[in-house]
Amino acid sequence: MFNQSLxxxxxxYGCPNRCKHCWLGHAPNRSMDEAEDIRIVDYFRPFFPRITYYSWLREPDFCNHYRQRWERDNQISVNAKPERYELASFWRLARDPDYVYFLKEVGVKKVQLTFFGLEEMTDRYVGRRGAFQELLRATELLVENGIAPRxxxxINEENRHEVAQLPGLADTLELRERCRAFGEEFTFFVHSGSCDGENCRLxxxxxxxxxIPEELRPYYLNYDExxxxxxxxxxxxNDSSGFAYHNGDTIVLNISGTFDVYxxxxxxxxxxxxxxxxxxxxAELVRRITEEDTWALRLARTANPGQLxxxxxxxxxxxVFFPEDYRGYLLNCYLEERWREMSR
Ligand code: SF4
Incomplete structure (x- = not known):
C-alpha cells in the first residue's frame, strides 16, 4: 500500500462540445458499461488507501442519470469523497430544468462558463451551433437561482476584438449587481490557455x-507574469535543468473511454x-505510476530546455505564454518528434 491519495x-460518457482549445483532446463519445466504475476502483484498491472516483473527465453531469451518478461516485470512492468544484454542464443547464436545482442541492456557488467571443465565433470554437445562446441561457438560470457565473x-488573434466586448455584455446583463444581491461575485477573466491538446493547433x-486589447488587460489572468x-x-x-513533472501527496489519473491511463x-x-x-x-501499471517511470517522463528528465x-x-x-506553459510546449514538440521517429 502506498501513502499517496489517488x-x-x-x-x-464524453462531452457534447468539441472546443478548439480543449487540452484533453477530441476523443469520440463512448458510453462505458456502468459496472466498469467499480472494476476501475478495484483495480487500484489494493495499492492506495484513499481513492476519489469521478465518472467524468470532460463534461460533468453529461449522462442523463447525473443525480444517481453523483451518489454512486460518492459511494464507490474509498475513504474519500468527490468535490463539485466550479464546473457544471452548460449544455445540460440549457436543456434540463431540474439541473440547476441539483447544482444548488450539492452546494455549487459558482459555475465557470467559457466564451470565445460573440455568437458566431463562440459557436464555431465550441464546435456546435447554439452554444453561445446556451451560455447566455445558463448565465440567466444560474443568477436566477443564486449561483454566480464565472x-x-x-483569446487569440482572431477573436480578440469580440472578447473585448464581453465585459460590456456582462454590464448590460447587470451580472455584477445581480450576483452581489445574493452575496456572490460575478467574475470575468481572459487568457490564452496552455499550448497543449487541441490548443497547440492554434x-x-x-x-x-x-x-492584447488595452481594455482587457485588467481582466487578463496574471497579466504581470x-x-x-x-x-x-x-x-x-542557458537552462539545462531538465523537466520535472512530479506527483505530490495526491496522484491524479485521467482515464480515457478506452481505458488508457494518463x-x-x-x-x-x-x-x-x-x-x-x-x-x-x-502491479506493473501502479509501479509506472508511483515511480513515474514512463516513456515521456524518462525523456523529460534528460531533455535540455535551452536546447529545445x-x-x-x-x-x-x-x-504570449506563461513560462511554465512554454516549457511544456517545447517539451511536447520534442516528445512528438521523438515519438514519430520511433514509430517509423
Ligand atoms: S474544453 Fe471541456 S467542454 Fe470543451 S471539448 Fe474539452 S472537455 Fe468538452
Whole structure:
C-alpha cells in the first residue's frame, strides 16, 4: 500500500462540445458499461488507501442519470469523497430544468462558463451551433437561482476584438449587481490557455502581447507574469535543468473511454500514455505510476530546455505564454518528434 491519495477522472460518457482549445483532446463519445466504475476502483484498491472516483473527465453531469451518478461516485470512492468544484454542464443547464436545482442541492456557488467571443465565433470554437445562446441561457438560470457565473474567455488573434466586448455584455446583463444581491461575485477573466491538446493547433493565431486589447488587460489572468515567446526563449537560453513533472501527496489519473491511463500533467496523447487498464497488469501499471517511470517522463528528465528552445522556439515571436506553459510546449514538440521517429 502506498501513502499517496489517488484521484481517478474517468471519461465514462464524453462531452457534447468539441472546443478548439480543449487540452484533453477530441476523443469520440463512448458510453462505458456502468459496472466498469467499480472494476476501475478495484483495480487500484489494493495499492492506495484513499481513492476519489469521478465518472467524468470532460463534461460533468453529461449522462442523463447525473443525480444517481453523483451518489454512486460518492459511494464507490474509498475513504474519500468527490468535490463539485466550479464546473457544471452548460449544455445540460440549457436543456434540463431540474439541473440547476441539483447544482444548488450539492452546494455549487459558482459555475465557470467559457466564451470565445460573440455568437458566431463562440459557436464555431465550441464546435456546435447554439452554444453561445446556451451560455447566455445558463448565465440567466444560474443568477436566477443564486449561483454566480464565472465567465472565462480564451483569446487569440482572431477573436480578440469580440472578447473585448464581453465585459460590456456582462454590464448590460447587470451580472455584477445581480450576483452581489445574493452575496456572490460575478467574475470575468481572459487568457490564452496552455499550448497543449487541441490548443497547440492554434499556435499560429496565438495572441501577441502588443495585440492584447488595452481594455482587457485588467481582466487578463496574471497579466504581470505573461511573457512573449522571444522573452521565454531568452530566459531559457542557458537552462539545462531538465523537466520535472512530479506527483505530490495526491496522484491524479485521467482515464480515457478506452481505458488508457494518463497523468494530468499535460495532454492525453500516445507519448504520455502510462498504460491501459484492460491490458496491463495492475502491479506493473501502479509501479509506472508511483515511480513515474514512463516513456515521456524518462525523456523529460534528460531533455535540455535551452536546447529545445533553440530547436523549437521562435525568437522573433511576440506570442504570449506563461513560462511554465512554454516549457511544456517545447517539451511536447520534442516528445512528438521523438515519438514519430520511433514509430517509423
Ligand atoms: S474544453 Fe471541456 S467542454 Fe470543451 S471539448 Fe474539452 S472537455 Fe468538452
Amino acid at each position: 484521484i481517478l477522472a474517468v471519461d465514462m 465567465w472565462q474567455a480564451f 499556435y499560429d493565431i496565438r495572441i501577441t502581447k502588443p495585440h 505573461v511573457m512573449t515567446e522571444k522573452e521565454c526563449c531568452e530566459q531559457l537560453k 497523468f494530468n500533467f499535460t495532454h492525453m496523447t500516445e507519448e504520455w500514455r502510462i498504460g491501459n487498464l484492460k491490458k496491463d497488469d495492475p 528552445a533553440e530547436r523549437y522556439g521562435n525568437t522573433q515571436s511576440d506570442r
